Amino acid sequence: MVSSAPNNPPFPAYRATDKGSFAWDSTVRRWPNIIDNAFNDFKTAMEKNDNADARREGKEILESITTLKNEIAGDKPLRLLLDKDSDVDDWNRHISNYFAGVTWFTGTWLFNECYLYRRLREIYIMSHFWKSYDPFGEQKLATFRGSHGSVFDLARKMPEMIQPVSEERKELVYQELLQVCLWGNATDLSLLTNMTEEDIKRLQAVEKEKLAEQKKHILVDNIDEIWEKLKTLKDGRVDFVLDNSGFEVYVDLILADWLIQSGKASKIVFNCKTIPWFVSDVIPQDIPILLDACLDRTFFPDNDKRSAEDFEALETMVNRWKSYIQDGRLVVRAHQFWCTGLSYWMLKTEAPDLFDDLKQSDLVIFKGDLNFRKLVYDCDWPVTTPFRTAIGVHMAEEFTNVVSLRTNKADTIVGLKEGVKEEVEKHATPLEWRCSGKYAVVQYNRCPQ
Secondary structure, three states, rough: OOOOOOOEOOOOOOEEOOOOHHHHHHHHHHHHHHHHHHHHHHHHHHOOOHHHHHHHHHHHHHHHHHHHHHHHHHHHHHHHHHOOOOHHHHHHHHHHHHHHEEEEEOOOOHHHHHHHHHHHHHHHOOOOOOOEEEEEHHHHHHHOOHHHHHHHHHHHHHHHHHHHOOOOHHHHHHHHHHHHHHHHOOOOOOOOOOOHHHHHHHHHHOOHHHHHHHHHOOEEEOOOHHHHHOOOOEEEEEEOOOOOHHHHHHHHHHHHHHHHOOOOEEEEEEEOOOOOOOEOOOOHHHHHHHHHHHHHOOOOOOOHHHHHHHHHHHHHHHHHHHHHHHOOOOEEOOHHHOOOOOOOHHHHHHHHHHHHHOOOOEEEEEEEHHHHHHHHEEEOOOOOOOOOHHHHEEEEEEOOOOEEEEOOOOOOOOOOOOOEEEEEEEEHHHHHHHHHOOEEEEEOOOOOO
16 A cells, blocks of 8 residues: 655655746746735725725735735745634644644645635635635636637537437537536636637637547546446436536536436536635535526627527526526535645545545546646656556545546646657647646546445
């Protein structure tokens, strides 16, 4: 069994002390940009507030955000959390037991990045007027608004995809939808600075020809193996451990809709984050906000150019999704384990209730880059390490069937066949294929039980 600890994973952890690395770049460039955007959005929200006391408190919040930014720049030690939220004891235990004395540069990139978002949460939870404020809410909505072309394209295609068809036709639809669900992860707001607008549009494409081209960029492709599980599934339970809100969760909803309409699943569980997290991650309130936005005919740009059929297709589909929530076929929930700084290797010991519940699922789909990093302990594995090894013995042997849909936006990678790394590096730099979001993996571990 591979040994590990949060600050000492199975292979060297990524740390900002490695100057020039993606972890270093995140710490010195990306995080300050994220903090600045949160600062500016909050300043706008504060100034619009009619309550003078809320505005006064808002100025203190702005000072706290600036203090956090300066802490990172000064490479200060990670301190214990000061608020009284329900997860604070776990966070402080993790800091004391595993990361005592580490700084913003010397701690693992994974833990420190999670700690950054929990520290932002601390600022608001300790306030009086701003406890429920989402510092990334406006960014999430604005990005979804910009995805309007693909939103309507998929809505128009949905009736054809969910009509009763043969198993062979279902497989073709599955192949297309899984890729759409994979590449929908392109619009990660915490990493968007790496991609051009043209890159994002390309990765949100739903046309079959473009998806066929994109398939060439999937470095580990277990799409067919996942279908072998799905084609025998009837009225099962499928869990999504969600990543980004906006367009990505919109396509997650489309895949969930297809799973229900095709008879593969009778229950879908959407596992969200408990707090605003990594800028664009889904918190429970994002789902009704997105559904209401889709039903608002003034929300998307150029709506005056849309046909009545366009609106009707979108509204029919979204109202069906609302009915799933109402009758319990779609459950939207959150668990605080998803907002710790720990690898999922520790799911069984840190959150046994969640581990045991997810074991009841027929398939758990982990979306996005951060979930992948946590699944494989975010360390410098040899790239040919089997996915089954990298997710740890509890997840591999005792859990359920695990899928990871991930566009590559960080260094860690496993599961490559011999020679794939060398072949891809003939036309892409390591930073491009590992971190730019232009390449992806679809990985699957079938539980032996």
